[in-house]
Amino acid sequence: MAFHSFTLCCRGRLVTFDRPAILGILNVTEDSFYDGGRYTTPATIVAQAHNLLAQGADIIDVGAVSSRPGAQLLSPDEEAARLVPVVQLLRKELGDKSIISVDTCFSLPAAKAVEAGADIVNDISGGQFDPQMFPTVAALQVPYILMHTKGRPDTMQNPENTQYGDIIGDLALYFSEKLDSLLRLGVKDIILDPGFGFAKTVEQNYELLDRLDELVALFPERPLLAALSNKSMISKRLTGLTTASPAAGGGLPPTEFGTLALNAIALDRGARLLRVHTPYPSRIAIELVSG
Numbered sequence: 683m684a685f686h687s688f689t690l691c692c693r694g695r696l697v698t699f700d701r702p703a704i705l706g707i708l709n710v711t712e713d714s715f716y717d718g719g720r721y722t723t724p725a726t727i728v729a730q731a732h733n734l735l736a737q738g739a740d741i742i743d744v745g746a747v748s749s750r751p752g753a754q755l756l757s758p759d760e761e762a763a764r765l766v767p768v769v770q771l772l773r774k775e776l777g778d779k780s781i782i783s784v785d786t787c788f789s790l791p792a793a794k795a796v797e798a799g800a801d802i803v804n805d806i807s808g809g810q811f812d813p814q815m816f817p818t819v820a821a822l823q824v825p826y827i828l829m830h831t832k833g834r835p836d837t838m839q840n841p842e843n844t845q846y847g848d849i850i851g852d853l854a855l856y857f858s859e860k861l862d863s864l865l866r867l868g869v870k871d872i873i874l875d876p877g878f879g880f881a882k883t884v885e886q887n888y889e890l891l892d893r894l895d896e897l898v899a900l901f902p903e904r905p906l907l908a909a910l911s912n913k914s915m916i917s918k919r920l921t922g923l924t925t926a927s928p929a930a931g932g933g934l935p936p937t938e939f940g941t942l943a944l945n946a947i948a949l950d951r952g953a954r955l956l957r958v959h960t961p962y963p964s965r966i967a968i969e970l971v972s973g
Contacts, residue, residue, distance in 0.1 A: 706739030
């Protein structure tokens with residue numbers, strides 16, 4: 683599928699993306715499923731942010747709370763207390779032109795993080811956990827990543843939350859309703875995230891990936907983000923390989939190679955943003971797939 687450029691207005695600056703964009707994940711929490719506890723001091727946080735940018739990340743996506751299956755969310759006050767100092771630190775160290783998104787599903791940390799220098803709000807709940815999220819994003823006038831999920835992290839994989847009629851049709855209805863609310867409030871830059879790994883079985887995740895172009899075609903004006911990095915939908919298909927020594931992959935775990943393969947498919951199906959832990963392999967995929 684041909685790539686169509688898109689723009690985001692980041693704190694008054696219009697940024698044009700002429701190729702797919704990469705969000706580099708920076709988890710500053712102890713219990714992230716992939717890199718919990720690695721980046722919890724100012725020195726390690728700044729070093730990893732520079733590392734992500736050097737590998738080709740266009741956006742640093744900061745998360746202060748784990749959203750892995752079974753995780754418990756923090757209160758908005760606790761999350762803000764974790765998130766805001768990190769955003770302030772990164773804005774000071776990275777300068778004004780670096781783009782920072784914050785991974786939060788509550789309006790209080792979102793507002794405080796934007797005040798501290800964040801550019802984008804990345805909401806895994808799609809506004810479902812906090813009724814003030816949509817009005818807050820509208821007032822802030824920042825780009826908003828709208829993700830699909832059902833339930834909360836500790837309940838999203840319960841059977842009642844993984845029931846779909848037609849998965850593309852169900853997601854299309856969800857996005858249509860949410861977009862209507864956001865547009866009525868005046869939110870302009872909206873990115874869609876189908877929520878791989880959230881309220882979906884392994885089989886449903888792969889069906890969604892295979893049919894991603896259908897979702898892209900339904901919302902051609904809204905850039906679609908694929909967040910597949912190191913998800914369990916990869917490790918559960920790599921049984922027998924996940925126990926291999928990291929040395930066999932040059933220091934990278936097998937799930938990173940799985941991430942590269944699935945991101946190439948997502949790009950081919952029309953994804954315009956990729957959210958990853960290790961940007962460099964996906965930058966190579968972008969160069970090859972998007973030309």
